[in-house]
Amino acid sequence: MRLWGIVPLLLVATALNSGSAATGTLLLDETFAGTSVTNAGFVPLNDACLTGASSAPPAGGSTLGPCTAHQTGPVPTIGDTPGWLQLTDSLRGATGGTLYNRALPGNGGLQVTFEQYQYGGTGADGISFFLIDGAAQLEKTGAYGGGLGYAQRGAEPGVADAYLGVGLDAYGNFAVDFEGRGTGCPADQKPPSVYQVYDRPPNTVTLRGPGNGDTGYCYLAGTGNSTQIGTDPDGNKLYGSSLPGSLRDTTLGAAKRTVRVTVSDDTRPTVTVEIDFGSGFQQVLSKKMPTDAPRTYKFGWAASTGSDNDVHLIRNVEVRSVVPLAALNIVKQVDKTETQPDVYEIGDTVPYQFVVTNAGTSTLTNVTVVDPKISGITCPRTTLTARGTPNSTMTCTASHTLTGAEISGGKFVNTARARGTSGSGAVTSNESTVSVPVSGGILHLSKKASATTAKPGDVITYTVLAENTGDEQLRTARFTDDLSRVLDDADLVGTPEADIGNVTYTAPKLAWEGPLDAGQTATITYTVKVKSGGDRRLGNGVTSTTQGSNCRSAQDDPACRTTVTLGKGHLTLAKRADVTRVRPGATLTYRITATNTGDGPLEDTSFTDDLTRDLDDARYLGDAEATVGKVTYRAPKLTWRGTLQPGQKAVVTYSLKVRRGGDGTMRNTVVTSEPATNCPSRACTSLVIRVPKHDKPVLSP
Template sequence: MALVVSTGAFLALDVGAQAQPRAAGSPLVNETFTQATAPDFTGVGSACLTGAPAAALPGPGDHPLGGCPEGVGPVPPPNGAPHGYLRLTDASNDQSGAVLYNNALPANQGIDVTFDQWQYGSTTPAHPADGISFFLVNGDGALTHPGAFGGSLGYAQKLPDDDPTATFLPGVDRGYLGVGLDVLGNYFGDWEHRGNGCATRSPAGTGFRVPGPGANMVTVRGPGDGTEGYCFLTATTSNFTTTGPWPSTLPGQLQGPLTALPPGATPAQAEAALEPSRRRVHVELTPSPSPVLTVSVDFNDGTGSHEVLSTPAPQPVPPTYKFGFAGSTGGFTDVHLIRNVVVSSNQPLPQLNLVKQVRQPLPGDLVAGSQVPYDFVVTNSGTTNITGLAVTDPKVGPVSCPRTTLASGQTVTCTATYTVTAADVTHGSIDNTATATGTSNGQTVTSPPSSQSVPIERPAGITVEKKAQTPGPYSVGQTVTFTYDVSNTGGAELTDVHVIDDHVDGITCDSTTLAPAESPGDSTTCSGTYTITAADGTAGSVTNTATAAGTADGQTITSPQTQLTLPVGAPHIKLKKRVITRGPYKVGTKVQYSYTVTNTGSTTLHDVLVSDDRVASITCDTTTLAPGASTTCHGTYTISQADANACKKTRAGGSGKGCAVTNVAVAAGTDPQGNQIASEPATVTITLSNARPPHHKPPHKKPPHHKPPHQKSYGQDGTDSLKQL
């Protein structure tokens, strides 16, 4: 039956005092949602303010909070400030709305949240829907969207109707805690894959149940991200077995009695009519190291607030919180309203409080050169303004704050970016401490220090180095022993460590488990043997390739390949030598020689050189020769007087011709086993011109004789002497 009252009665009704901050804590947020704006909150979907002038909704997604359109059901009238409400949904079907507070709040002294909620006016009164959630997320990331709606209440994940062909809808990013004020009851159950991946499941299991298994119940779900987690933690029921029903232990009804407003009700009249349907909720979370979550509800029935739930809170507790509210309808409906949100710390904060945190998500694995973004959440918990606000972090460097004056009760987030160094990687973490300072009433105020250690986890890694333990030279039929030095170069333990070689079978390792790399990394030695085949002899060498592998966190980690080539057969080197400089050659002539060195074997040669018994310095174009390759070497020799003198000694009587100068050269190289291979000697000879010394011929005495008559006579030049007569 509709609640109808006279205008005069509206004025006489007590509409309820606004929620006040708890005396024990420090105030952080106070938003009534009674005015036309709420600038610190972002609206999602159907969320709007009835205190603002009527307006069309901007559609799905995020938007600034503005006015509401005309609604279905007994909704407060528009343009109602200062009697307005945050309207998450009206009573139409398939509505979903949320508000998000995307500003980090300190968590080091716990948190207390008080708010008023209304769920009423269903057009399907037998089954009102769905409920309202209050959720906390880790404040080190951006809060830009809620989770899935329906039975997930804008916090948890959801596979619609458990249809495997449907799109899996994620929960809120980096969720920490979701308190469901569940009128319909599906938030209690794990149907539609709520709690996906959780070891502990809802008592109601994963099946679909009609009606919902946890009607008129407060249910708490824990941390989650994406489509994993958001596990059932506890609920206000007397039955935690897997056999239903699961009756609620709440001492009152979450849903209010109002079903209609009188036609033309003013905002103030609507406020009075809505008062009996108001339920004040208090969520208290104590600080670490043993955080406890307590939920209390005032059912507005004159009996005061009732503690309905208390349970250990999930750990670890985030360094900061962000929060939101969400509500939705489906085939069943209700109007969902929020008012008087007051947030404070659970215990008093210092006058100037600082919480330093790394902003998420980080850019993958941290290596030298990675950029790490930091947030510094600063709160003025004193009663006076703080000016000259600054944050100092000696390791990170300059910190930028959006304002330098902080009003009493105000929180601001300052930022900085740090570049990871090689020293950080070696150390395995980034460790730093920051402080905030300012001036209050002429006195310097300094926050307690806030420290953080960011681990640098090296990804799993493995390397292998292969060696031949059997010395060469190698021949067909010879058995060669290989060893493999395997090292864990990553930050995870490796199990099932083994080596695969394309030529060697039966490789065994001293250890098959390697601890994470420290300095130096954990390592083991593996070994195996191979017998050289006739095919290897024909090829002149054998090359085998090896990799090492191990398992880390269920994944196979494989090393880069390593190769080793062994020569099979004798290496060989050949030398050809020739003279480049043309004659004539004499004392002082610089004679250039060219040496052609060829690797005529089947083994690569290194440190190739040429030695010449006369040429002191010989250079080669290259000193490494693959099989069949050649190089040219160069040297110069200057003919000396000693060469000429040597010619004098060896000259027998002198012939008027030059004498020979011969030099001998040898080429050499080193095979892969370190053996030096030499060529056959190569010689070349040049002839010195005019090398004989001058001498005098004794005068020739012609003996007297008598020419016979008619005999020819010749001169010394061989001509016929008769021709001279």
């Protein structure tokens, strides 16, 4: 018995014994005998139609309509009731299916009983009945022909999210691993080896197991055996079957076979198939499933014809649980409408479904679902009609985004319960619990730069290490590195590289993502070339939303960020004259040396030499020169401007012609606006030259 919940529902009956009708709760009752089907959950595909219908189906119910276009062979008369669900007429190459795309609870097991009719042709292909995971969408059948509308056939996929396929196979090739059937199946899930291509066991019931797309749908059991009983007109070998009767007949009146498929309420259930050939049910197959049952089920039928054919009909469908359900039953499950990961991560959103069923005989009102850890649960209605009716079951939905605080033992566990009101008072459901695995991976990031200081032209290489320090795989680890505060001082060169995962760059952000096994480290590198013009500081960090990350923001951990500073220049000025004393008529030469004694460039730096106090005693000769940069003169000031790299110097020279008439003293000052200098704006080297008032020899320099 499946116990879904921290406090499981106590069931009042034991599992069904083989060969007996279920005593459980009626979930669905549809005869297909009328002129329309009110239950909108039944969805027709291809040739499927309702023989009792003579006009288009009314709004609000199933879209099963009249069989006007499908009248080949001895089909029932259009509009006669009681009628049937017709899957195909006997036209060659016909296909038809009917799906029930509404989830039914599986926590009490499931028993489906229906009448099937195969007649009027040459015996092909047959009818399949199948179950899928009720958390997924059931929108199409599998491949027809040998796939019988359940399994794959060549490039045609099988039913999505399939759990069980029951082949009521008149022709026999549903039992054969051919056309891709059996792909990926273990050795103990293979049919008898004599079944090859079109060598087959006709008149066989075959069970095939879970599958998806082109994989699975493995052979589980069948009534076919390895005893050859003859050949078909094409020479293909035919093998025997243990069925006590034929699945088909020549006329509608003789073709009724009632089928009962029981899936026990065990976690890994046993499937039993019984058929009433006219004298009571007889068990024809029983097999324990190789995988656990889904929490809920959806189901369908499919049929087809080929070069051989038959008419295929269904009638009087009844679906019950194997054991009784609580008066108000709930099954909570992860919504698989979209593909879900095997293991979730912190930050992932988990979609949930809540399948709520009225198992009582009166209508329930004010029906709601409560889950303490999930908010925003929505239901299509608040009323559930009596058991077995089309609106006795509904599916409510909600979603939840995982946070680290609520994960325990690598799982997120939560429990739901439904409530409603009946004529006799409040009704509370069983509890239903879902546990989803959450990765135990932990992302630790560290970032380093190849230098802490730099100058224009230097190349800096950044290395980011992304390590999974947890004990489980990180399915998708990721981080972002924003280069906004780097690119004002540098350019990205080359292509970023990663030894694991993928790294991309969309200015100004670099992004990496990839899987990391426990203990695995990814190395991501990129390079920038330093340039001038920014704020002289390359500062940035990595951030990640991956679970357990130490860098949710770049400020969380010093390991998340780096800083590279550009060195600052320092302007050192020195000025001297070629003599200290001079007489009128002589030439005086000044030499100013500007040196960058810092560890960063001096860009567009300058100094000014004010000659105001020289020009009363001398005349500027207009011969200023500079070894680096450019020197200009606009009376009374001489100005030099240029760029100096660390250690570089500029030498400026100019001359004055001394004359009489001044104050006898030549004094001037070199000044600069550069903040880092030995010569701030109010002081610098000042040279004084005393001019003799009487003729005396000029001192040699």
